[in-house]
Amino acid sequence: MDQDLQIDDPLxxxxxxxxxxxxxxxxxxxxxxxxRGFTDPAQPLGADLKQAVLATNRLVAACRRIGAPIHFFTVGYRADLSDAGVWQRKMGGMASLLEGSDNVRLDPRLDTVDGDSIMSKKYASCFAGTDLAARLVSQGVDTVIVTGCTTSGCVRATVVDAVQSGFRPIVAPEAVGDRSGAAHRQSLLDMDAKYGDVVPLDEVIAHLSRIAQPVEA
Structure with a gap:
C-alpha cells in the first residue's frame, strides 16, 4: 500500500x-x-473521478468472472427535496440530484449490463433505508468490496455501516474518489485504522481470481 495511506503513528x-x-x-x-452528478466535474457536487471509474470497472470484471454479486447505487430526490430530510439544509448542491435527471444516472463509463442490481438511496450509507443488508445475507455474502464516491462521505458511511452490520469491508483506494485529496487520504487512513481493510486494487483482484462463487439471484 502507498506509504501515505499507512498508519504511521506508533501510538x-x-x-x-x-x-x-x-x-x-x-x-x-x-x-x-x-x-454523473458526482463524476462530472462541471456539476455542483462533481469531481474528476475517471481513474476511480476505471479501477471500479476492473473490479466489476473480476466479480463477473466469479459470479460475485454486484450492487450499483444511485441517489436522487424529489424536486422539492422533501425526501432529503434535514440533510438538504447542509448541502445546496443536493438540488442538482433530482430524480429522473441525467445527474442521478450511473456514469456511462461504468461497465453495467442489463439486469444489474441498481438501488436508490437517500442518505450517505448504502445501508440507510435500503434492503442491502437483507440482499447480502440472502446471497451468502460476508465480505463487501466498497468502491465509488465520495471517500469521505458515502463510501466511509457505507463502510462503517457494513462493519456494524457484520460484514467485512474491503476498500481499494484506487477505486474510490473525492473532491478533496486531503479528505480522500484521511478517510482511507481512518477506515483502515478502525472500520475495514484498505487493500491495493491489484491485491483485491488477485484474491478474487483465487476464489469461485455461484451466481446468486
Whole structure:
C-alpha cells in the first residue's frame, strides 16, 4: 500500500488500531454513487473521478468472472427535496440530484449490463433505508468490496455501516474518489485504522481470481 495511506503513528499501532479483518468466503461489490452528478466535474457536487471509474470497472470484471454479486447505487430526490430530510439544509448542491435527471444516472463509463442490481438511496450509507443488508445475507455474502464516491462521505458511511452490520469491508483506494485529496487520504487512513481493510486494487483482484462463487439471484 502507498506509504501515505499507512498508519504511521506508533501510538495507534501500540493501541491495536489497524488490525486486519481479512476477506471472508463470499464477496460482493458495492459501487457507491458513481453517478454523473458526482463524476462530472462541471456539476455542483462533481469531481474528476475517471481513474476511480476505471479501477471500479476492473473490479466489476473480476466479480463477473466469479459470479460475485454486484450492487450499483444511485441517489436522487424529489424536486422539492422533501425526501432529503434535514440533510438538504447542509448541502445546496443536493438540488442538482433530482430524480429522473441525467445527474442521478450511473456514469456511462461504468461497465453495467442489463439486469444489474441498481438501488436508490437517500442518505450517505448504502445501508440507510435500503434492503442491502437483507440482499447480502440472502446471497451468502460476508465480505463487501466498497468502491465509488465520495471517500469521505458515502463510501466511509457505507463502510462503517457494513462493519456494524457484520460484514467485512474491503476498500481499494484506487477505486474510490473525492473532491478533496486531503479528505480522500484521511478517510482511507481512518477506515483502515478502525472500520475495514484498505487493500491495493491489484491485491483485491488477485484474491478474487483465487476464489469461485455461484451466481446468486
Amino acid at each position: 495507534f499501532k501500540e493501541k491495536g488500531f489497524g488490525r486486519r479483518i481479512g476477506f471472508g468466503r463470499h464477496c460482493a461489490l458495492i459501487v457507491v454513487d458513481m453517478i
